[in-house]
Amino acid sequence: xxxxxxxxxxxxxxxxxxxxxxxxxxxxxxxxxxxxxxxxxxxxxxxxxxxxxxxxxxxxxxxxxxxxxxxxxxxxxxxxxxxxxxxxxxxxxxxxxxxxxxxxxxxxxxxxxxxxxxxxxxxxxxxxxxxxxxxxxxxxxxxxxxxxxxxxxxxxxxxxxxxxxxxxxxxxxxxxxxxxxxxxxxxxxxxxxxxxxxxxxxxxxxxxxxxxxxxxxxxxxxxxxxxxxxxxxxxxxxxxxxxxxxxxxxxxxxxxxxxxxxxxxxxxxxx
DNA sequence: CCCTTTTCCTGCCTGC
DNA sequence: TGCAGGCAGGAAAAGG
Numbered sequence: 001x002x003x004x005x006x007x008x009x010x011x012x013x014x015x016x017x018x019x020x021x022x023x024x025x026x027x028x029x030x031x032x033x034x035x036x037x038x039x040x041x042x043x044x045x046x047x048x049x050x051x052x053x054x055x056x057x058x059x060x061x062x063x064x065x066x067x068x069x070x071x072x073x074x075x076x077x078x079x080x081x082x083x084x085x086x087x088x089x090x091x092x093x094x095x096x097x098x099x100x101x102x103x104x105x106x107x108x109x110x111x112x113x114x115x116x117x118x119x120x121x122x123x124x125x126x127x128x129x130x131x132x133x134x135x136x137x138x139x140x141x142x143x144x145x146x147x148x149x150x151x152x153x154x155x156x157x158x159x160x161x162x163x164x165x166x167x168x169x170x171x172x173x174x175x176x177x178x179x180x181x182x183x184x185x186x187x188x189x190x191x192x193x194x195x196x197x198x199x200x201x202x203x204x205x206x207x208x209x210x211x212x213x214x215x216x217x218x219x220x221x222x223x224x225x226x227x228x229x230x231x232x233x234x235x236x237x238x239x240x241x242x243x244x245x246x247x248x249x250x251x252x253x254x255x256x257x258x259x260x261x262x263x264x265x266x267x268x269x270x271x
Numbered sequence: 272c273c274c275t276t277t278t279c280c281t282g283c284c285t286g287c
Numbered sequence: 288t289g290c291a292g293g294c295a296g297g298a299a300a301a302g303g
Contacts, residue, residue, distance in 0.1 A: 031300095075300095076276055076301090077276095077301090109301090111299090111300075111302085112299070113300090114277095128278075157293085161295095166278085173277080174276060174277090259296080260296070262274095262276080
């Protein structure tokens with residue numbers, strides 16, 4: 001599923017491509033991914049003009065004039081694709097936004113995505129985006145101090161749960177978490193209170209370097225950008241490498257269940 | 272049938 | 288004891 005690097009890359013592309021376009025219509029195939037009725041969704045968006053596109057964590061924010069914001073969460077295996085005038089929309093889409101120049105933005109996911117529309121003045125009360133935590137690539141909000149504050153508040157949870165909770169840090173999912181924990185030598189079930197000061201330092205740096213490096217490469221090689229092109233990030237250390245040797249010690253990478261998610265770990269490097 | 276894994280909700284537990 | 292907040296587990300719109 002798209003995580004922060006893929007979503008940030010998409011938002012950047014959408015900002016360049018969609019800015020200034022006016023919405024001519026909406027096409028809702030799966031009403032259950034909306035937060036309002038299809039009629040209300042259309043009333044909010046039709047005739048509005050794209051001002052700018054930003055992101056936080058796994059959410060994309062399309063700010064429109066005069067008063068609406070379109071919120072996208074691509075869920076698992078999701079895509080947002082741009083279509084020039086005359087190009088057909090994908091048949092598996094859940095929804096699409098049609099622009100008055102004949103171009104369109106379609107959106108598809110295979111499990112649990114969201115396409116929400118709100119009045120921009122009510123954006124702060126949108127529950128799913130309003131409670132998002134720190135942007136890990138923003139130097140001014142994600143600092144060693146703000147990170148430490150989260151680790152102290154959540155010291156009773158396991159470290160993987162804390163890092164993946166979008167209310168703490170926004171944008172880390174079950175793909176990037178794997179190598180972030182490996183790079184820090186942390187087992188996903190380690191209690192947060194038992195993460196040492198030096199491990200916290202390494203963990204902070206690992207979050208920034210993993211996500212930042214993947215963003216520079218346009219995201220994961222098995223995810224698509226706005227134009228259907230794959231990213232160039234594909235070098236996992238232990239993530240999704242079950243049975244292959246650990247790059248540090250050579251032990252075989254194991255796949256284990258951690259709560260309701262899977263974790264890939266080196267059984268000797270991660271404790 | 273089993274696997275993937277996001278987000279919210281529920282109910283239970285703990286601690287004040 | 289009672290309440291509030293934390294937290295684990297389950298449910299929900301598929302597809303390979």
